[in-house]
Amino acid sequence: MKLTNPIQNIRNSYxxxxxxxxxxxxxxxxxxxxxxxxxxxxxxIFPGYFSDSHISEVPCLAHTKRVVxxxxxxxxTQIQYSLLYLADREKSKELKKKSCTLCVDFIxxxxxxxxxxxxxxxAHYSGDPAAFNLDQVVISYPGLYAITVYRxxxxxxxxxxxxIPRMMSEYAHRVxxxxxxxxxxxxxxxxxxxxxxxxIGETAVIGNNVKIYQGVTLGAMSLRKGQQLKGTxxxxxxxxxxxxxxxxxxxxxxxxxxxxxxxGSNVFITKSVPKNMVVTTxxxxxxxxxxxxxxxx
Amino acid sequence: MKLTNPIQNIRNSYxxxxxxxxxxxxxxxxxxxxxxxxxxxxxxIFPGYFSDSHISEVPCLAHTKRVVxxxxxxxxTQIQYSLLYLADREKSKELKKKSCTLCVDFIxxxxxxxxxxxxxxxAHYSGDPAAFNLDQVVISYPGLYAITVYRxxxxxxxxxxxxIPRMMSEYAHRVxxxxxxxxxxxxxxxxxxxxxxxxIGETAVIGNNVKIYQGVTLGAMSLRKGQQLKGTxxxxxxxxxxxxxxxxxxxxxxxxxxxxxxxGSNVFITKSVPKNMVVTTxxxxxxxxxxxxxxxx
Amino acid sequence: MKLTNPIQNIRNSYxxxxxxxxxxxxxxxxxxxxxxxxxxxxxxIFPGYFSDSHISEVPCLAHTKRVVxxxxxxxxTQIQYSLLYLADREKSKELKKKSCTLCVDFIxxxxxxxxxxxxxxxAHYSGDPAAFNLDQVVISYPGLYAITVYRxxxxxxxxxxxxIPRMMSEYAHRVxxxxxxxxxxxxxxxxxxxxxxxxIGETAVIGNNVKIYQGVTLGAMSLRKGQQLKGTxxxxxxxxxxxxxxxxxxxxxxxxxxxxxxxGSNVFITKSVPKNMVVTTxxxxxxxxxxxxxxxx
Numbered sequence: 001m002k003l004t005n006p007i008q009n010i011r012n013s014y015x016x017x018x019x020x021x022x023x024x025x026x027x028x029x030x031x032x033x034x035x036x037x038x039x040x041x042x043x044x045i046f047p048g049y050f051s052d053s054h055i056s057e058v059p060c061l062a063h064t065k066r067v068v069x070x071x072x073x074x075x076x077t078q079i080q081y082s083l084l085y086l087a088d089r090e091k092s093k094e095l096k097k098k099s100c101t102l103c104v105d106f107i108x109x110x111x112x113x114x115x116x117x118x119x120x121x122x123a124h125y126s127g128d129p130a131a132f133n134l135d136q137v138v139i140s141y142p143g144l145y146a147i148t149v150y151r152x153x154x155x156x157x158x159x160x161x162x163x164i165p166r167m168m169s170e171y172a173h174r175v176x177x178x179x180x181x182x183x184x185x186x187x188x189x190x191x192x193x194x195x196x197x198x199x200i201g202e203t204a205v206i207g208n209n210v211k212i213y214q215g216v217t218l219g220a221m222s223l224r225k226g227q228q229l230k231g232t233x234x235x236x237x238x239x240x241x242x243x244x245x246x247x248x249x250x251x252x253x254x255x256x257x258x259x260x261x262x263x264g265s266n267v268f269i270t271k272s273v274p275k276n277m278v279v280t281t282x283x284x285x286x287x288x289x290x291x292x293x294x295x296x297x
Numbered sequence: 298m299k300l301t302n303p304i305q306n307i308r309n310s311y312x313x314x315x316x317x318x319x320x321x322x323x324x325x326x327x328x329x330x331x332x333x334x335x336x337x338x339x340x341x342i343f344p345g346y347f348s349d350s351h352i353s354e355v356p357c358l359a360h361t362k363r364v365v366x367x368x369x370x371x372x373x374t375q376i377q378y379s380l381l382y383l384a385d386r387e388k389s390k391e392l393k394k395k396s397c398t399l400c401v402d403f404i405x406x407x408x409x410x411x412x413x414x415x416x417x418x419x420a421h422y423s424g425d426p427a428a429f430n431l432d433q434v435v436i437s438y439p440g441l442y443a444i445t446v447y448r449x450x451x452x453x454x455x456x457x458x459x460x461i462p463r464m465m466s467e468y469a470h471r472v473x474x475x476x477x478x479x480x481x482x483x484x485x486x487x488x489x490x491x492x493x494x495x496x497i498g499e500t501a502v503i504g505n506n507v508k509i510y511q512g513v514t515l516g517a518m519s520l521r522k523g524q525q526l527k528g529t530x531x532x533x534x535x536x537x538x539x540x541x542x543x544x545x546x547x548x549x550x551x552x553x554x555x556x557x558x559x560x561g562s563n564v565f566i567t568k569s570v571p572k573n574m575v576v577t578t579x580x581x582x583x584x585x586x587x588x589x590x591x592x593x594x
Numbered sequence: 595m596k597l598t599n600p601i602q603n604i605r606n607s608y609x610x611x612x613x614x615x616x617x618x619x620x621x622x623x624x625x626x627x628x629x630x631x632x633x634x635x636x637x638x639i640f641p642g643y644f645s646d647s648h649i650s651e652v653p654c655l656a657h658t659k660r661v662v663x664x665x666x667x668x669x670x671t672q673i674q675y676s677l678l679y680l681a682d683r684e685k686s687k688e689l690k691k692k693s694c695t696l697c698v699d700f701i702x703x704x705x706x707x708x709x710x711x712x713x714x715x716x717a718h719y720s721g722d723p724a725a726f727n728l729d730q731v732v733i734s735y736p737g738l739y740a741i742t743v744y745r746x747x748x749x750x751x752x753x754x755x756x757x758i759p760r761m762m763s764e765y766a767h768r769v770x771x772x773x774x775x776x777x778x779x780x781x782x783x784x785x786x787x788x789x790x791x792x793x794i795g796e797t798a799v800i801g802n803n804v805k806i807y808q809g810v811t812l813g814a815m816s817l818r819k820g821q822q823l824k825g826t827x828x829x830x831x832x833x834x835x836x837x838x839x840x841x842x843x844x845x846x847x848x849x850x851x852x853x854x855x856x857x858g859s860n861v862f863i864t865k866s867v868p869k870n871m872v873v874t875t876x877x878x879x880x881x882x883x884x885x886x887x888x889x890x891x
Contacts, residue, residue, distance in 0.1 A: 002397075006404040007365050010341060011358065013408035017415045018354040019343075019431050027351050028432060044604060046613075054621050057612040061605065068601050085432075100596075107600040111607035118611045129823040130775060130796040134613050135622060135679075136757060140764040163433060170437040177474050177493045177771050177790070179511075181427060196474070196771045196791045197493045197809070199511055199543070202427040214773075214793055215494070215512065215809065217543055217562075224540065224559075229426035243818065246793070246811055246843065249543065249562055262588055262818075265811075265843055266862055268563055268581060282582035284862060285876035291856055299694075303701040304662050307638060308655065310705035314712045315651040316640075316728050324648050325729060382729075460730060467734040474771050474790045476808075478724060493771070494790045496808055496840070499724040512791070514808065514840055514859075517723075521837065521856075526723035546840065546859055559885055565860055565878060579879035 026085050029078045034167045037078065040071040041152050045114045046121075046138050055135065068107060076103040082163045105159045113155055116188060117148045123189040127211055143192030146178035153182035184218075186210075187240070194246075201235035203253060208240045213265075215247035221270065239275065323382050326375045331464045334375065337368040338449050342411045343435050352432065365404060373400040379460045402456045410452055413485060414445045420486040424508055440489035443475035450479035481515075483507075484537070491543075498532035500550060505537045510562075512544035518567065536572065620679050623672045628761045631672065634665040635746050639708045640732050649729070662701060670697040676757045699753045707749055710782060711742045717783040721805055737786030740772035747776035778812075780804075781834065788840075795829035797847060802834045807859075809841035815864065833869065 039050060044067055048055035051063075080099035087095055124137045124144050131137055137144055149172035153165035165182035173179040177196035180186075184200050187208035192198055194214035200206070204218045220234035233253035242257050244250065245265040250257060257263065258275025267281050336347060341364055345352035348360075377396035384392055421434045421441050428434055434441055446469035450462035462479035470476040474493035477483075481497050484505035489495055491511035497503070501515045517531035530550035539554050541547065542562040547554060554560065555572025564578050633644060638661055642649035645657075674693035681689055718731045718738050725731055731738055743766035747759035759776035767773040771790035774780075778794050781802035786792055788808035794800070798812045814828035827847035836851050838844065839859040844851060851857065852869025861875050 002401055003362075003365055003369060003404070006401060006407070007361055009405065009408050010361060010365065010411075011355075013411050014344065014355040014361075017408075017412050019415070019418070019435070021352075021354060026353075028346070028436060030349065031347070031436065047608065049622070050625070052624065055615075056620075057615060058605075058608040064601055064604055064608075065597075068597055068604065072597060104596055104600060107597070108603065110600070111603050111611075114604075114607050115611050118613070121613070125821070127820045129819075129821055129826075129828070130777075131821070132757065132760065136760060138613070139622060139625065140761045142764060142767060163429065166429065166433060167437050170439060173439060173493070174472055175768055179491050179493065183427075194773050194793045196767070196773065196793070197512055199491045199493075214811070215544075215791055217511070219543060219562075225426075226424045227422075227426055227428070232426075234426070246813060247544070247809075247841070251562070260588060265813075265845070267583065268578075269583070273585070276588045277585050278588045280584045281862075282584050284581070284878070286861065286863070287874045287876050288867070288871050291854060291870045291872045299698055300659075300662055300666060300701070303698060303704070304658055306702065306705050307658060307662065307708075308652075310708050311641065311652040311658075314705075314709050316712070316715070316732070318649075318651060323650075325643070325733060327646065328644070328733065460726065463726065463730060464734050467736060470736060470790070471769055476788050476790065480724075494809055496788045496790075512809065512841075516840060516859075522723075523721045524719070524723055524725070529723075531723065544841070548859070557885060564880065565875075566880070570882070573885045574882050575885045577881045579881050581878070 027081045028085050029081045029164050029167060031167065031171070033074050033078050034164055035171055037071060037075050037164075038149055038152060038168055038171065040067055040074070041110065041113075042148060043067050044071070044110055045117050045148065049135070049138050072103055072107060075106065076100055078164055079103055079161055082161060086162060102159055102161055106156055106161070109155050109159070113151045116151050117144075119189045120144055120147045120151075120191070123191040123209070123211070124193075127191045128193055142176035142178065143195045146172045146176045146180060146192060146195060146198075147186075147190055150180040150182065150184070150186065154184075154186075157182045184235070197247075203233045204235035205237040207238060207242070207259065210238055210240070210242050210244075212244045213246040216244050217249040217251070219249065219251050221252045324378045325382050326378045326461050326464060328464065328468070330371050330375050331461055332468055334368060334372050334461075335446055335449060335465055335468065337364055337371070338407065338410075339445060340364050341368070341407055342414050342445065346432070346435050369400055369404060372403065373397055375461060376400055376458055379458060383459060399456055399458055403453055403458070406452050406456070410448045413448050414441075416486045417441055417444045417448075417488070420488040420506070420508070421490075424488045425490055439473035439475065440492045443469045443473045443477060443489060443492060443495075444483075444487055447477040447479065447481070447483065451481075451483075454479045481532070494544075500530045501532035502534040504535060504539070504556065507535055507537070507539050507541075509541045510543040513541050514546040514548070516546065516548050518549045621675045622679050623675045623758050623761060625761060625765070627668050627672050628758055629765055631665060631669050631758075632743055632746060632762055632765065634661055634668070635704065635707075636742060637661050638665070638704055639711050639742065643729070643732050666697055666701060669700065670694055672758055673697055673755055676755060680756060696753055696755055700750055700755070703749050703753070707745045710745050711738075713783045714738055714741045714745075714785070717785040717803070717805070718787075721785045722787055736770035736772065737789045740766045740770045740774060740786060740789060740792075741780075741784055744774040744776065744778070744780065748778075748780075751776045778829070791841075797827045798829035799831040801832060801836070801853065804832055804834070804836050804838075806838045807840040810838050811843040811845070813843065813845050815846045 043050050047059035079102050083095040125131045125134050153168040157165040169182045178198045180200045181202040183202045184204040186206040189209045191211040197215040199217045236250045236255040238257045239259040241260040244263040248263045248267045250269045256272040261277040264280035340347050344356035380392040422428045422431050450465040454462040466479045475495045477497040478499040480499045481501040483503040486506045488508040494512040496514045533547045533552040535554045536556040538557045541560040545560045545564045547566045553569040558574040561577035637644050641653035677689040719725045719728050747762040751759040763776045772792045774794045775796040777796045778798040780800040783803045785805040791809040793811045830844045830849040832851045833853035835854045838857040842857045842861045844863045850866040855871040858874035
């Protein structure tokens with residue numbers, strides 16, 4: 001009774017304010033299923049680490065089969081939703097077939113993703129003196145989590161799956177505070193320590209053996225033009241063996257950090273740096289005065 | 298057996314160290330229910346995006362009824378807990394009635410919240426060249442998530458609901474890394490990109506069409522006086538059409554950023570800026586030297 | 595059928611790329627159980643705040659017994675996994691007994707952890723003018739959440755439990771964006787406001803009544819030597835009554851911030867500061883120009 005009017009008002013609001021669609025009604029990929037796809041793929045990559053089972057170098061065949069089949073079932077459906085959602089309704093039969101092909105394409109790429117994720121894990125262990133062993137890195141390091149999800153999402157994006165890769169990267173962003181666009185290109189043995197606040201933009205290019213710390217932005221210079229900038233290279237290029245310490249910002253699509261250079265904490269860079277350099281900010285002059293007024297700044 | 302002593306020690310500790318209450322025992326609002334209230338309200342705002350259903354401009358009536366009724370049931374109870382918790386036990390009947398009224402008041406405001414959230418979604422799409430379409434923004438952008446939860450929490454705070462709004466904003470903070478106090482005042486078409494590390498304080502005032510990026514703080518100058526500062530305006534005012542790039546800090550209750558101004562990345566501001574300005578930091582002198590000692594800084 | 599080849603490829607990849615173990619197969623502590631251990635311990639520390647029950651100064655005995663027994667059951671098993679995982683298989687009986695002892699050791703420390711967590715809660719309430727009351731701090735402040743988990747993980751680390759403490763701290767990191775290594779030493783009445791992006795390294799030492807804000811790093815200077823730095827003091831010492839405002843970085847194992855000093859927002863420190871000082875950066879020169887080109891920087 002008392003809800004009749006509020007419900008009517010909400011119904012009216014649907015007619016006044018709406019996100020217009022070219023198609024009248026459709027499904028979109030489901031967040032919970034996309035999250036399960038991430039976790040199943042991680043279980044294939046690092047078998048036994050995330051399930052109620054034993055870790056082993058080579059898990060039993062039945063386990064692999066069970067996980068791969070479950071992944072196939074879920075991913076096929078979600079890819080189908082993403083294809084149907086973006087296409088004409090009439091093509092639905094054709095798209096069903098295509099979603100099946102794309103799904104198997106992805107599963108065929110998992111051994112390659114595994115290798116990359118394994119190199120990333122080693123980079124995390126050898127780069128962090130607080131790391132106990134490789135297993136600890138695999139089960140609890142947010143940097144490795146975010147990079148593994150990036151490798152999965154990037155692979156799906158490459159083979160032509162839409163919508164789902166960005167859902168994956170935003171899920172990893174939520175879990176870790178690390179925001180890596182699936183379209184960025186990142187080489188082998190990538191290491192992110194702590195990671196909260198890291199942003200790696202859509203057109204960033206990163207070489208091999210790169211290390212970055214919390215709060216690092218690989219971003220764009222100015223974004224006031226919004227959608228007009230679509231497709232342009234807006235984010236920097238980081239060459240092999242570069243280290244970028246905490247909270248440094250490197251901006252602009254033409255900015256290149258040369259191989260084997262080191263960027264200090266908090267450095268703000270909008271121009272290229274040659275290779276083999278150490279870049280710090282001229283030490284900001286600190287002002288010290290006695291704390292007389294109980295800490296008032 | 299072996300637990301008898303430990304349990305006794307814990308019981309003793311309850312008598313020694315306690316959070317004193319004026320009432321002897323009570324319920325407080327429940328985190329899991331508050332989270333479900335957020336998700337139900339988001340499902341009403343963007344119908345079909347977060348449930349196992351189809352997205353459509355106007356969902357079927359049965360769906361709206363089901364979601365609104367579930368929301369009403371949950372919210373009424375949680376508001377009742379928040380009222381009872383803060384009041385005399387004798388008033389319980391009166392407060393039950395009041396919680397019902399407050400709950401319907403909130404549901405009546407949803408069409409207004411919807412309109413604001415829809416404008417926010419458009420601001421996110423048009424401001425970000427990496428955004429694919431509006432649907433993607435709705436299902437996966439953390440900025441829109443945090444702002445939508447802020448709009449819900451702010452509305453509850455305005456109609457007089459206590460405790461629950463801050464639980465909501467801390468939930469969004471946990472999910473997104475974006476911390477917006479429900480008491481801040483924020484205009485239409487607000488855009489937060491990436492968002493991790495953003496802090497918007499209790500007494501901040503933000504106009505229309507404002508864009509902010511990751512790591513931006515709209516904060517207080519000095520907080521050594523703690524609770525004595527309660528109620529004073531401690532956070533800045535941002536006028537219409539301002540853009541604030543990543544990791545900039547704007548501090549102080551008297552600080553006003555004038556309309557249509559742009560604040561560059563990493564800029565640190567404690568004084569007002571006139572309207573129509575671009576503010577950057579005088580470029581910090583970078584020190585480059587050859588990387589001779591394998592990256593030692 | 596179509597999955598036969600992909601599965602075979604994944605099986606082959608297990609033989610080519612693997613995390614080598616000295617033992618052929620084992621269990622590691624389980625993330626979901628470790629999270630439940632955290633929540634049960636928090637429920638003992640702040641009774642009634644996180645369960646579907648009433649908050650009260652002294653909860654009923656049955657409630658305490660139920661929660662402690664459940665905690666004992668879970669923790670004993672997870673400690674056992676962590677011990678077996680790191681040891682010879684033959685010692686399994688001995689380690690089962692040891693895991694039981696360690697588990698009771700931890701439960702015996704809970705009253706001490708409670709006292710510390712209670713002081714932390716008071717520090718959060720009195721330091722934040724936006725805090726409504728102590729209950730709100732307990733149920734929704736991420737700073738208190740992260741510190742409570744740190745106190746639990748630090749205690750487990752001290753009594754000799756391995757692997758699990760770091761899983762706990764990374765769980766809190768995920769929930770709050772605050773990354774406190776369980777081995778850091780932190781005094782009474784610690785306060786973290788907002789918190790996203792805070793990093794407190796493994797060898798940091800923090801006194802009593804210290805307050806820190808979002809984005810503060812207590813970090814290492816240079817990490818290019820990775821695992822070779824294991825065991826050295828790499829992170830700073832913060833003495834009693836120090837306040838460190840947002841996004842300040844304090845780096846290096848020899849750096850000491852003297853008692854009662856205040857470090858301003860964004861200050862970058864790599865050398866010691868005497869006691870009773872206020873440290874700010876010489877105000878960076880701001881460049882203001884008219885916004886002529888629609889915000890291009």
